[in-house]
Amino acid sequence: MKKPIIPVFYAADENYMPYLAVALAALKEYKSKGYEYRIHVLYSGVLNGAATKVKRMEEEDFYIFFEDVGEKIDTFNDCIHCRDYYTSAIYYRLLIPELFPQYDKVLYMDCDTVAISDIANLYNIDIGDNYIGAVADQAVAAVPQFRAYVKNALGIDAEKYFNSGVIVMNLAKLREVGFYGLFSKVLRSYAFTIAPDQDVLNLICKDKVYYYEAGWNKMPIGGREGTPKLIHYNLCMKPWRYDGVLFEEYFWDFAARTPFLEYMMPLVRWSE
Secondary structure (H helix, E strand, O other), X not given: OOOOEEEEEEEOOHHHHHXXXXXXXXXXXXXXXXXXXXXXXXXXXXXXXXXXXXXXXXXXXXXXXXXXXXHHHHHHOOOOOOOOOOOHHXXXXXXXXXXXXXXXXXXXXXXXXXXXXXXXXXXXXXXXXXXXXXXXXXXXXXXHHHHHHHHHHHOOOHHHOEEEEEEEEOHHHHHHXXXXXXXXXXXXXXXXXXXXXXXXXXXXXXXXXXXOOHHHHEOHHHOOOOOOOEEEOOOOOOOOOEOOOOOHHHHHHHHOOOOOHXXXXXXXXXXX
C-alpha cells in the first residue's frame, strides 16, 4: 500500500548545508514508518560538495530533492528587500504555491530548526480553510519596539504576528485566493525591512491563520517553559556561533550524526 506523503520544504544555499544536515538528521530520528517524507530544498546558484553530502542522507521513505528557483526569483530582483544577514533565500517559501502544484499542503521550516518529535504530527493537524498554520512569534512579542512595529506597520497585534520559520501552508487555499499575484503586488508596493518575507506573509494571511501551540516553534528566547516539540534557533541564537544557547544540546546531538561536525565546532564563539 502506498504511504501518505509528508512534503517538507527548506531554503538553503551552499553555506547553510551543514545546518540543513542537522535539521534533516533530527527529522530522520523521529520520522514514522507510516509515511514517506519528501524533502525539497529550494536554492539558487551553484551547489557543490556539501549538497552532495546532504543528498547522501537519503534512506527508504526519506527522499531529498534540490529545487533550483533561481530563474523564478530573478523576476523579483527589482523589488526584493533584504537587511543584515538576510539573503533572497528568505523569499523562496513564497514561491511554493506557484512552483509545486502537485501539493495542496506542505510544511516549510527554516534550516536553523531541530525537530524533537515526528513532524507528521504537526503536518496532520487540520487547519481548516486557513491559509497558514503557524506559531505566534515569541521574539516579537518580547520586544516592545517589535510589538509597536507590527501594530503600526502591519495593523497586527503582536500576539497574532506569526513566525514564518515553521509554517504549514494550505497551498490549495493560497492558490484559490491568488497568493502569487498578492505577494507580487505587496513586494512592489511596500519595502518591509524588519523581517521582509515574514511581514508579507503576515499581511496577506491576516485573520486566516491557525495558531499551533508554542512547542512547535520553540525559540531559546522563550525560556524552558512548556514542552518543546521543535526547536527554532531564531535570530542570533545559533549554537554554532555562540556557546550557552538554550536548547543547544539538541543541536549538537544531531550535529554529531552529520558529516559536518568538525566544520561547525570551530565556529562557536566560546563565552566567558
